[in-house]
Amino acid sequence: MIFTDDEPGSKTMSRYNAKEIEAKWQSRWEQEKTFEVETDTSRPKYYVLEMFPYPSGNIHIGHVRNYTMGDVVARYKRARGFNVLHPMGWDAFGLPAENAARDKGVHPAEWTYANIANMRTELKSMGLSLDWSKELATCHPGYYGKQQKLFLDFLEKGLVYRKESWVNWDPVDMTVLANEQVIDGRGWRSGALVEKRKLNQWMFRISDFSDDLLTGLESLDRWPDRVRLMQENWIGKSRGARVHFQITGSDDTLEIYTTRPDTLFGASFMGISADHPLTQKLMKDNDAIAEFVAECHRMGTSEEAIEKAEKKGVFTGLTVDHPFIEGKTLPIYVANFVLMDYGTGAIFACPGHDQRDLDFARKYDLEVLRVVAPEGAENEPIGDTAYTDPGKIVNSDFLNGLDSEAAKTEIIRRLEESGRGEATLNYRLRDWGLSRQRYWGCPIPVIHCDACGTVPEKAENLPIELPEDVTFDKPGNPLDHHPSWKHTACPSCGADAVRETDTMDTFVDSSWYFARFCAPRNDDPVSKDDVDYWLPVDQYIGGIEHAILHLLYSRFFTRAMQETGAVDIKEPFSGLFTQGMVTHETYRSKNGTWLFPHEVVHNDAGEPVHVETGEPVTIGGVEKMSKSKKNVVDPGEIIDKFGADAARWFVLSDSPPDRDMEWTDAGATGAWRFKHRLHRFVTENADKAAASGTPAPDTFSDAALSLRKEAHKTIVQVTDNIEKLHFNSAIAALYKFMSSLADFKPAEGNEGDAFALREAMEIMIGLVGPMMPHLAEELWQTVGHDVLLADSPWPVAIESLTVDNTVTMAVQVKGKLRATIEVAKDEDAAKVEEIALAQPNVQTAIGDNPVRKVIVVPNRIVNVVI
RNA sequence: GCCCCUGUGGCGGAAUUGGUAGACGCGACAGAUUCAAAAUCUGUUGUCCUCAGGACGUGCCUGUUCGAGUCAGGCCAGGGGCACCA
Numbered sequence: 001m002i003f004t005d006d007e008p009g010s011k012t013m014s015r016y017n018a019k020e021i022e023a024k025w026q027s028r029w030e031q032e033k034t035f036e037v038e039t040d041t042s043r044p045k046y047y048v049l050e051m052f053p054y055p056s057g058n059i060h061i062g063h064v065r066n067y068t069m070g071d072v073v074a075r076y077k078r079a080r081g082f083n084v085l086h087p088m089g090w091d092a093f094g095l096p097a098e099n100a101a102r103d104k105g106v107h108p109a110e111w112t113y114a115n116i117a118n119m120r121t122e123l124k125s126m127g128l129s130l131d132w133s134k135e136l137a138t139c140h141p142g143y144y145g146k147q148q149k150l151f152l153d154f155l156e157k158g159l160v161y162r163k164e165s166w167v168n169w170d171p172v173d174m175t176v177l178a179n180e181q182v183i184d185g186r187g188w189r190s191g192a193l194v195e196k197r198k199l200n201q202w203m204f205r206i207s208d209f210s211d212d213l214l215t216g217l218e219s220l221d222r223w224p225d226r227v228r229l230m231q232e233n234w235i236g237k238s239r240g241a242r243v244h245f246q247i248t249g250s251d252d253t254l255e256i257y258t259t260r261p262d263t264l265f266g267a268s269f270m271g272i273s274a275d276h277p278l279t280q281k282l283m284k285d286n287d288a289i290a291e292f293v294a295e296c297h298r299m300g301t302s303e304e305a306i307e308k309a310e311k312k313g314v315f316t317g318l319t320v321d322h323p324f325i326e327g328k329t330l331p332i333y334v335a336n337f338v339l340m341d342y343g344t345g346a347i348f349a350c351p352g353h354d355q356r357d358l359d360f361a362r363k364y365d366l367e368v369l370r371v372v373a374p375e376g377a378e379n380e381p382i383g384d385t386a387y388t389d390p391g392k393i394v395n396s397d398f399l400n401g402l403d404s405e406a407a408k409t410e411i412i413r414r415l416e417e418s419g420r421g422e423a424t425l426n427y428r429l430r431d432w433g434l435s436r437q438r439y440w441g442c443p444i445p446v447i448h449c450d451a452c453g454t455v456p457e458k459a460e461n462l463p464i465e466l467p468e469d470v471t472f473d474k475p476g477n478p479l480d481h482h483p484s485w486k487h488t489a490c491p492s493c494g495a496d497a498v499r500e501t502d503t504m505d506t507f508v509d510s511s512w513y514f515a516r517f518c519a520p521r522n523d524d525p526v527s528k529d530d531v532d533y534w535l536p537v538d539q540y541i542g543g544i545e546h547a548i549l550h551l552l553y554s555r556f557f558t559r560a561m562q563e564t565g566a567v568d569i570k571e572p573f574s575g576l577f578t579q580g581m582v583t584h585e586t587y588r589s590k591n592g593t594w595l596f597p598h599e600v601v602h603n604d605a606g607e608p609v610h611v612e613t614g615e616p617v618t619i620g621g622v623e624k625m626s627k628s629k630k631n632v633v634d635p636g637e638i639i640d641k642f643g644a645d646a647a648r649w650f651v652l653s654d655s656p657p658d659r660d661m662e663w664t665d666a667g668a669t670g671a672w673r674f675k676h677r678l679h680r681f682v683t684e685n686a687d688k689a690a691a692s693g694t695p696a697p698d699t700f701s702d703a704a705l706s707l708r709k710e711a712h713k714t715i716v717q718v719t720d721n722i723e724k725l726h727f728n729s730a731i732a733a734l735y736k737f738m739s740s741l742a743d744f745k746p747a748e749g750n751e752g753d754a755f756a757l758r759e760a761m762e763i764m765i766g767l768v769g770p771m772m773p774h775l776a777e778e779l780w781q782t783v784g785h786d787v788l789l790a791d792s793p794w795p796v797a798i799e800s801l802t803v804d805n806t807v808t809m810a811v812q813v814k815g816k817l818r819a820t821i822e823v824a825k826d827e828d829a830a831k832v833e834e835i836a837l838a839q840p841n842v843q844t845a846i847g848d849n850p851v852r853k854v855i856v857v858p859n860r861i862v863n864v865v866i
Numbered sequence: 867g868c869c870c871c872u873g874u875g876g877c878g879g880a881a882u883u884g885g886u887a888g889a890c891g892c893g894a895c896a897g898a899u900u901c902a903a904a905a906u907c908u909g910u911u912g913u914c915c916u917c918a919g920g921a922c923g924u925g926c927c928u929g930u931u932c933g934a935g936u937c938a939g940g941c942c943a944g945g946g947g948c949a950c951c952a
Contacts, residue, residue, distance in 0.1 A: 052904055054952050094952065167950070178950040230947075233869050303948050307867040337867095343951095356867085366937090436950065506952070543948060547870080552949095581946085654878045654891065658871095660945080666892050674874070677906090720882095732880070732890035739890095742907095810886035815933045818887055850871095855932055861885045865932045 143464025
């Protein structure tokens with residue numbers, strides 16, 4: 001067993017006992033309240049936040065990676081003199097608690113708080129520099145009561161409204177289903193065919209902020225480009241036209257939105273959504289339409305389901321007149337691919353230039369006409385693929401010969417001139433439906449009164465707490481079933497009234513917690529003085545899976561809170577980092593069942609076998625860790641086996657933080673070895689080093705000078721790497737520095753050597769500190785410091801030691817490396833060229849060819865062109 | 867289906883952002899130490915060839931450039947998101 005930190009009977013093994021030492025420093029930090037912070041406007045602040053976890057029961061390696069990254073930044077910024085806010089809390093409402101209640105009969109609150117207690121212990125064992133005094137849980141009335149206040153503020157400002165919208169409905173369980181609870185169109189528990197159903201829902205007016213959320217992205221220069229791009233696409237600003245089509249033989253018009261008005265002459269039919277008012281009207285006395293609408297409602301509410309479904313429709317019997325082609329009419333179809341939520345819920349279809357329209361047209365044998373063509377393809381018919389690129393307009397009367405852009409402008413001019421349409425901007429972003437028909441969420445603080453309608457709860461009555469005595473044995477929302485909870489008096493007229501029994505989407509909880517952390521026990525939801533100091537979050541870290549919804553909702557909430565005066569800013573997170581997932585090999589036993597990594601060992605022949613039965617094991621692909629495939633490692637076991645420092649070190653090393661990392665025991669062992677190597681070196685060499693505070697002597701041996709240079713260069717590199725969150729590169733630099741440090745043999749009695757050794761050891765300890773904080777504290781003490789490393793400043797590089805006066809330059813002939821030369825830094829280009837050309841290998845490569853040109857890039861490369 | 871990302875040795879990855887591809891770690895191999903093993907230390911390790919040298923090489927194909935892992939265009943493969951999972 002090589003992983004035991006204190007191997008008995010081993011003489012060479014260091015006596016570093018991770019468990020003891022890690023616990024020791026954790027309690028020291030806790031006693032001294034090292035990481036508890038207060039608003040202090042005299043000091044520069046830095047707010048580091050990792051996305052708070054859902055309390056599922058145990059932390060997983062993904063959490064370890066996420067929180068370690070944040071912790072490195074937090075500890076580093078502290079060392080750089082910032083007042084660092086680094087809080088932790090729990091995203092504690094949500095479905096899993098209700099599932100546990102239903103499956104195991106345990107109350108959601110009990111289940112959640114037990115999970116929190118366990119995860120808190122696990123997180124604490126990681127040695128994170130968190131201010132635990134600011135801990136919060138969204139399921140606590142102290143949090144969600146304030147959220148209800150925010151809701152009322154938003155309501156007053158007109159940022160919330162009610163509207164009918166669609167939900168997935170399980171007709172057997174009589175309950176609303178989340179998209180993930182709909183499997184192949186059926187309820188996950190009942191197996192019943194899921195229907196779409198309309199419910200009255202509360203909505204946030206996020207779409208009022210579409211343009212602001214879009215332009216705001218430009219200011220977020222410390223966000224990954226891809227996240228900004230994803231949000232930009234999600235908001236989906238488009239320029240297009242609204243066109244009013246006359247319904248043939250009627251005074252009514254059908255209003256459509258299109259981004260391709262240039263293809264209007266290629267229109268062959270109209271598509272309207274199953275939920276379009278016209279459809280709703282027609283289905284009353286048309287069974288075929290009614291049947292088709294019902295079919296559409298069985299499709300599920302996700303955009304993915306709608307897009308992937310076969311394109312289908314039903315003819316309404318109505319046609320519209322083409323606005324520019326005299327006598328041409330276009331049939332109106334109810335079509336399953338037209339979304340009521342986008343544009344006007346109606347389109348004109350041009351099969352030649354839109355793939356969905358083409359699929360539909362082929363199915364129903366409708367006309368397909370080319371109206372846009374690339375150069376030379378004007379007369380080519382459209383095959384099975386729509387031509388969606390821009391090109392030259394053909395078959396389009398007055399648009400012929402124009403390019404797509406000019407045609408758009410021209411046709412909009414003509415539409416506006418004739419009053420049959422106008423240019424318009426459209427956004428894909430829809431309002432945010434926040435109502436959930438569930439128990440374990442924040443109650444929406446409004447009351448329905450027969451006389452007064454919908455009335456907000458009085459602020460002094462907050463929090464509206466969830467009742468504890470609920471059961472989950474009946475389908476539907478327990479709040480609705482509760483005998484007394486929903487019955488109350490109308491705050492306005494005092495008559496008997498009923499509470500709203502819907503609770504809020506859990507995304508609401510996570511849309512303002514970063515603001516609450518600034519003063520988590522404050523009476524108002526948000527403490528102005530504290531958020532003015534701490535916000536925005538300087539570095540936010542979390543998974544890429546939140547790139548759109550959570551981050552967009554938080555940006556909306558911050559704007560909404562600005563409107564209610566709670567904050568003065570628009571953007572909550574000035575820096576964002578999205579870390580990759582943790583993956584692991586998968587294993588299957590002989591009979592095909594998944595196995596945990598700890599159930600697999602290698603036999604003498606090196607083959608993977610089951611630890612108990614000895615039967616062969618199949619090693620599968622490397623996949624995202626998931627409980628169903630059992631390819632998970634338990635952080636508790638890892639910390640137990642390797643120590644928190646080694647676990648932290650390993651999740652930072654090897655893989656770049658924004659990419660997926662594979663968990664391997666071998667990698668963890670490497671981290672563990674480094675920890676011991678460093679510990680052994682410092683404990684064995686501390687007495688050879690100069691005493692703390694000894695001034696630098698005037699002269700140094702070559703070896704000492706070279707060690708000092710490497711030490712100071714390492715400061716520069718590690719600092720730069722941490723600033724850029726390139727933790728893996730920082731660790732590579734430290735490994736390299738460790739080799740040089742271990743190679744350094746100070747001559748006895750040599751002052752310079754003793755000084756260099758001490759300096760290098762202290763630099764090493766300081767730089768390792770954010771990653772392996774326990775070991776670093778221990779060694780910091782070993783080399784003679786009383787002050788905690790956590791309270792000590794970051795190592796400072798001496799600039800003169802970080803630059804070399806010679807550089808190695810590559811010499812290429814025709815782009816191929818032929819030699820390297822050592823020249824003075826910033827050497828004159830002519831001199832460099834002369835030296836380069838004098839190299840025998842260079843001469844051989846040039847041969848008899850005339851030298852046409854020599855390119856000299858200072859301090860980098862020489863390229864001889866022949 | 868739509869949007870976004872990623873692809874470099876046996877493996878994880880590095881590359882000052884267009885300038886010596888493979889830093890650093892893992893694994894493997896060889897040696898030292900040991901009664902022996904573990905641990906530790908030292909060295910070698912992209913592929914191929916006619917091996918003091920050279921050719922090839924960053925998923926595939928084309929291009930721009932004195933020079934491409936890096937830029938452009940087109941493919942292929944894997945992953946994330948798609949509004950009620952969090």
